[in-house]
Amino acid sequence: MQPRSVCVVDLLAAIADERHRVADLLDSLTPAQLDMMSLCSRWTVKQVAGHLVAAVDTPPRALPPLVLRSGLNLHRANIRLAVRAAERPAGEMAATLRERANHPVKPPVVGLRGQLTDLQVHGQDIRRPLGLPHGLRLDRLHASLDFLTGGRAIGFTPRRRVADLRFESTDLDWSWGTGAVVAGPAEALMMAMTGRAVVLGELDGPGVRLLRDRLRP
Template sequence: MTIWDDIATERLGIAEVLEGLTEAQWQTPSLCGKWTVRELAGHLVVPFHTSIPNFAVAMVKARGSFHRANDSLARAQSRRPTADLIADLRANANHHFTPPRQGPLAPLTDALVHGQDLRIPLGINDPRDPDKWQQSLDFLVTPAARAGFTRAELPPVEFVATDLDWHFGEGPQVSGPAYAIALALTTRAASLERLSGTGIDDLTRWMG
């Protein structure tokens, strides 16, 4: 299995989750900012329809703000019929988009984290092997992940995964499942109730 195979698997898994939702569930707030499940689905298909020049135009319209440009493009896609969004994810499961200078670990991490952004608030169990998170955790603590995934400075704690042989950082310890550590590194407050240790207060302050 290659990283691209893993990315395709995640996209298809998200499509399967979306296919089983009611219209009300599509309006559920996700863990990702102010986006609903529908708007997050819109975000997931943006790379299939937005070239680098087109994103640059969106950045200009957003007065240089990456987050505003990203939000605008996601909301535009989210207005499409739900069946179209699901079909788009499936048709483009093997799409090889990567953000500039980040490589395939970026779309893998994006799909893994956003999969939890959907599943957790919907109460959908994720039965997958924790090993799926190993590469993404390694990516999230690199400088490359500071663009769009995490903050310029990592939290002053030592993360220890309880379901993987993985740890990183220095300081008071924060432990928990690999997916929760990934959510913490991407500043999802919902991760805090899934983690424990003497570094929780430091992690909470870092999240702001």
């Protein structure tokens, strides 16, 4: 792989700030906007927010029985947590995100960079369908691109999806990989790597066609 530039981010501070940003976003949305479909599977905007709330508000002791009731399927358990959290009023969800903004969640394997990436990607799952600007910081996007191509992005980016492609950001000093080029803004690269085909029209290069094929169901 080609060498990449180095970017240092205070991950804990960045995670806390992104939780505050999601809370502010929730407070700004109407009931109709909360009920709109997001970019994330079959979740509504509010259910995506519920996933982010559940990450900081679910007691560890509650997870094992929920996983058992979900047939030992972690993905199914995660969906149940998100849907349950989304049953609460949006204002209450926003307050929880603010109160627990500094909650030190560090998932195994994916770590803090995975937590930051989860917040940034799901924030865009909400903002993009609503036509809202992302306002994401380039240094944080840099950290997420490093994470998604660093071999530890389990559950985010299958290695086959990015294999034999070279990704080049057009708005920051970042590139990775060898092969057909996929170029575009860092935010669009992040969303494409995590399976959001809707952003492919914002990318350029001979590798886009191959990436499109890999994102088909």
